[in-house]
Amino acid sequence: MATDPIFQPLKFRNLTIKNRVLRSNISGRFDNYDGSGSQTRINWELKFARGAVGAVLSSFVSVAIRGRIMPNYATIDRDDRIPFWRELGRQVHELDCKYILQLSHAGRQRDMQGIEFAHVKGLSSTDQPEPLNGFECERMTLKQIKETVDAFAAGARRARQAGLDGVELHGANGYLITQFLSSAINDRKDKYGGALRNRARFVIEIVEAIRKEVGDDFHLQVKLSSTEFHNALSPREPPGNTLQDSIPIAQWLEEAGVDALHISSGSAFPHPKNPPGEFPVAEALETYDVMLSSGTNTLRNYLMLRSAPLAALYQKAWNQARGDVIEGINLPDARAIKQVVSIPVICTGGFQTASVIRRALKKGDCDAVSIARPLVANNDLVKMFAEGLDQAPRPCTYCNKCLVNALENPVGCYEQSRFDSREQMIDQILSVFQPAPFA
Ligand SMILES: Cc1cc2nc3c(=O)[nH]c(=O)nc-3n(C[C@H](O)[C@H](O)[C@H](O)COP(=O)(O)O)c2cc1C
């Protein structure tokens, strides 16, 4: 371990983590409807801290109630949220792990509106609905942009007051910041649209506002979809931002005071490139129904999935758009971005083999990797690497059943072939409720 690249500490400008594996962001409906945090959320994050990752990157944590993806995700939109995040951070720290909170806003990509903004459209850079589900939206006014920039800054201030180790801006996967950055989505005619620099204005203003609010010595990173593949499933759509667009964006973010970049892909979530793997039709049919009232296309999509031949066509298109590479799918982009910035670059996407991660680190393709599903499958994966295993005995199959279940059921591994029995699988999923809050 003394010479293993995976177990070398990683020094960011304002933060050091003990190794090169971060738990990637994983949203689950573990919290209270109103956005207050729960014991279940704490149990969830501690599983990974116990598993010896260097840092946990939180799930999508909305800076405004109108900007959440769905109810039951903890938010950071008010000062009375601070004690919850403080307690979560304290318990993660006791396990010698760092905690970075993902400051987020869904924009138009709201899977399920809560009652607070029922029948109120999502905010976006555009007034065009999101193409897959038909989520409707309204084009943000300059005043709404300013309020949202301030909400991100206030979220960062609360994370700092809670004693957390840093924040990450969710600038990837089709959420609000992507909706501004994207050449395929942003159709504004004002100073926030058009040329790349204008489209980047929103995220740069957020970075500047955060620096003004929390100072220069608090860790701040940005998750970016370096290539959007906006036309992955609909060839009539434009492709969106390419790596060539993201290279200057990465440089501007560094200049503005960002401490690290986290490289992902895709202009929506989920997307064939992210999380890379299968599209599990049977499981999706069991949970997608909760979105039927959310978008103008959701009923059409649901009926399509119920037709075996159409679902098979969709699965085929999904796999073709994904391509053959799963583990390290974003490494070529991470490498290209690393060459143009001097801040650390974290890469996400399919990692679960020590030798693959080691090679990427040694070649300088990235400075660290973030892992989501393989850690859901094997919470102790990093400990296994430390013991000399190259892979977990029962690796993640990239089936994405955890992902589609997350709409309705607790996040956990739903791939029964990885367990001795269904009961064992269910016990693993429900273990997130232990310890119970009043035990
Ligand atoms: C159930 C689930 C929830 C996720 N939630 C988030 C999220 O809240 N924020 C985010 O940036 N990415 C989210 N992701 C994407 C992961 O952070 C990660 O970048 C992606 O799954 C690729 O990594 P993996 O192949 O290791 O899973 C989620 C992924 C899954 C499977």
Ligand code: SF4
């Ligand atoms: S359900 Fe389990 S095996 Fe399938 S992608 Fe999720 S963690 Fe991996």
